[in-house]
Amino acid sequence: MTASPARVPCTIVTGFLGAGKTTLIRHVLQNAHGTRLAVIVNEFGDVGIDGELLRGCGVENCADEDIVELANGCICxxxxxxxxxxxxxxxxxxxxxxxxxxxxxxLALPKPLVQAFQWPGVKSRVTVDGVVAVVDGPALAEGEVTGDRAALEAQRAADESLDHDDPVEEVFEDQLACADLVILSKSDRLDEAARARVLAAVKAHLPRAVKIVPSEGGRIDPGVLLGLGLAVEEDIENRRTHHDGELDHEHDDFDSFVVELPAIASPDDLAARVEAAARAQHVLRLKGFAHVEGKPMRLLVQAVGARVSHHYDRAWEPGEARTTRLVVIGLKGLDRAAVETLLAA
Known part of the structure; x- marks a missing residue:
């Protein structure tokens, strides 16, 4: 019997826009000393920019196809x-x-992402080696958790998938609550007094002993980040965040159901019906797939409130049932019959 291959370790790098995540990862790629790396990039506010910065490394052990960009919104x-x-x-x-x-x-919350590593189709193949939080040293020295709050809010406004709207301070605290290592970026721009203020501020939010490592220009020994071997997914429930209470009561506050429809005439027609249902019945989220008459491709449909997007994501498989199934999510008491009527109109 052939042994199963070892799970691939994953390092999650969190931190606000401009904190220095991409610079740090670029340096790790350039100094990996033969370790074959891949990168998943999720920086919605700068779609394409971070990926291109990383692809420009010219690193033999991280080819362009090993860098995957997620451009559909906040990863969590x-x-x-x-x-x-x-x-x-x-x-x-x-x-x-x-x-x-x-x-x-x-804007991503680390905990929901780590929890995804517990899913049956995921946990047998990968493990969370560690969670790294990159902290903007000069910003924190001035009492701010981000160096460009306006840019962060613009990122929030641009992300139609974002389903949490937290004060940035709470997101910062959640990042530190889940961190196994804190990278203090731009440390060369801190004098002794400023560095002391920053270290005190970070330690005040750390719930346990976590190493804080200063970094200049993203330069850090990759061995400090990689190979922690912590299997964080096995401990993540012990890391308390601002959203734990919300998660405990999630199913009490929301209703969800599936609406099945016949083949649709056009994507725009379905999008108009989804928008109408969202506006009339206060649908919070809708996602699913649709069969468009005469089309060999499956249509992916997503909506956040009345904002609807759709695109063909893949061809229907041979023998696959070509159906239209939409998952609808709203607050408790959502009028299912009314929603179904509007979607079927």
């Missing part, structure tokens, strides 16, 4: 739709990658 809000397929793509690569780096959006 699109785990099933985007992150898992990205993992599948990377894990199918030959030769096999040794380690995966995951750069989250500046």
């Amino acid at each position: 809000c699109t785990v099933a739709d985007d992150f898992v397929p990205a993992l599948d793509k990377i894990l199918a690569r030959e030769p096999r990658v040794d380690h995966i780096l995951i750069e989250t959006s500046g």
